[in-house]
Amino acid sequence: MATVKPFKASRPLPQYAAHVAAKPYDVLSSEEARKEAGTKPLSFLHVTKPEIDLPTTVDHYDERVYSKGKENLNKLIAGGVLHQDGQPCFYLYALTMESRVQYGLVGCVSSKEYENNTIRKHELTRPDKENDRARHIQATNAQTGPVFLTYRKAHEIDSLVDQLANTKPEYDFTTDDGVRHQVWVIADQKSIDQIEEMFCRVQYLYIADGHHRSAAAARVAKGRNDESNYFLAVIVPHDQVRILEYNRVVKDLNGLTLEALLGGMSKQFDVRQSSLPARPAHKGEFGMYVKQKWFRFTARPELLSEKDTMKVLDVSILQNHLLNPLLGIDDQRTNKKIDFVGGIRGLRELERRVDSGEMAVAFSLYPTSIDELMTIADAGEIMPPKSTWFEPKLRDGVLVHLLS
Numbered sequence: 001m002a003t004v005k006p007f008k009a010s011r012p013l014p015q016y017a018a019h020v021a022a023k024p025y026d027v028l029s030s031e032e033a034r035k036e037a038g039t040k041p042l043s044f045l046h047v048t049k050p051e052i053d054l055p056t057t058v059d060h061y062d063e064r065v066y067s068k069g070k071e072n073l074n075k076l077i078a079g080g081v082l083h084q085d086g087q088p089c090f091y092l093y094a095l096t097m098e099s100r101v102q103y104g105l106v107g108c109v110s111s112k113e114y115e116n117n118t119i120r121k122h123e124l125t126r127p128d129k130e131n132d133r134a135r136h137i138q139a140t141n142a143q144t145g146p147v148f149l150t151y152r153k154a155h156e157i158d159s160l161v162d163q164l165a166n167t168k169p170e171y172d173f174t175t176d177d178g179v180r181h182q183v184w185v186i187a188d189q190k191s192i193d194q195i196e197e198m199f200c201r202v203q204y205l206y207i208a209d210g211h212h213r214s215a216a217a218a219r220v221a222k223g224r225n226d227e228s229n230y231f232l233a234v235i236v237p238h239d240q241v242r243i244l245e246y247n248r249v250v251k252d253l254n255g256l257t258l259e260a261l262l263g264g265m266s267k268q269f270d271v272r273q274s275s276l277p278a279r280p281a282h283k284g285e286f287g288m289y290v291k292q293k294w295f296r297f298t299a300r301p302e303l304l305s306e307k308d309t310m311k312v313l314d315v316s317i318l319q320n321h322l323l324n325p326l327l328g329i330d331d332q333r334t335n336k337k338i339d340f341v342g343g344i345r346g347l348r349e350l351e352r353r354v355d356s357g358e359m360a361v362a363f364s365l366y367p368t369s370i371d372e373l374m375t376i377a378d379a380g381e382i383m384p385p386k387s388t389w390f391e392p393k394l395r396d397g398v399l400v401h402l403l404s
Contacts, residue, residue, distance in 0.1 A: 006088035018173035021395035044397025066139035108230035133216035147210030153237035244343030287364035
């Protein structure tokens with residue numbers, strides 16, 4: 001059963017919320033973050049990506065980076081931009097994108113339950129990125145951004161959320177990408193008790209996004225006996241989670257001509273040229289952009305009839321029957337010839353990457369489903385890297401978990 005507990009959030013005063021809220025640290029490069037936060041002194045990117053306030057010659061993992069993050073967080077607190085609630089609360093965070101609303105309850109979840117697999121994973125973490133987040137937590141003594149969790153929906157939780165959302169929010173602002181962010185503070189003891197009791201009846205929580213944050217938080221918790229034993233999370237019912245495709249671009253054709261590549265593909269896929277950009281319409285269908293041409297190709301029925309959920313993921317089919325055997329992409333985690341493009345950037349970004357000469361070929365995919373994600377996590381298996389892109393994105397800095 002899942003343990004979810006309230007906490008005393010450190011959060012912006014309402015008039016500062018829109019100015020503090022920042023995209024997650026891992027969706028922006030340092031250069032992009034430096035540009036985005038350059039004219040925004042209150043942006044939480046100064047805390048989560050503090051290298052932007054240091055010379056570009058400073059290594060991103062230099063101790064000075066983490067010290068600057070701590071300094072910038074303390075400055076927001078000392079300046080009265082952030083204040084800490086006087087009692088433990090839950091929070092409700094709503095994201096509205098293109099008329100679709102997603103509600104997440106914000107609280108802290110157990111590091112021990114991360115370790116014993118009550119909080120289930122579907123990705124491996126990279127040691128360098130896990131180390132980075134652990135050092136950031138230790139330096140700032142805070143969890144500065146939430147892990148995005150999901151669970152199989154429960155009607156009783158939905159009903160309570162509907163009641164809570166029918167009141168005036170503490171924050172209500174729209175970010176540059178057109179996403180509306182609303183946050184409610186849940187301070188009354190009756191609602192807090194109800195939320196804790198309801199989640200005690202939820203069997204498992206699933207990490208949707210934030211494997212490095214959660215792994216780092218669990219590592220920091222070892223040997224400590226304080227707030228670090230719980231980590232910050234936004235928990236969304238599975239039927240409200242929106243997953244977009246995570247597309248691939250590859251630097252070369254592995255010595256093949258286009259004709260040879262198409263010939264090799266035809267052994268496992270039905271391939272045809274497309275007059276329009278090929279956005280896959282269903283599972284098992286893919287798009288390919290190469291030499292200013294779009295192709296649409298579909299996996300043969302035998303590739304989709306496997307009983308192993310992992311093998312019939314579209315990202316697995318593409319890897320096992322095209323990227324590896326034809327283009328030489330043996331390991332997507334380490335091979336330098338492949339890169340990944342979140343679906344929110346659209347097919348035009350795939351065309352741009354290829355037409356610029358940066359990449360030779362691009363592949364568009366159909367999104368992985370939330371049911372596939374949970375099935376694989378329940379089986380204790382690991383999905384291929386970059387299998388899911390979640391939209392809309394939560395913002396860092398709206399609710400911060402101080403560890404002491």
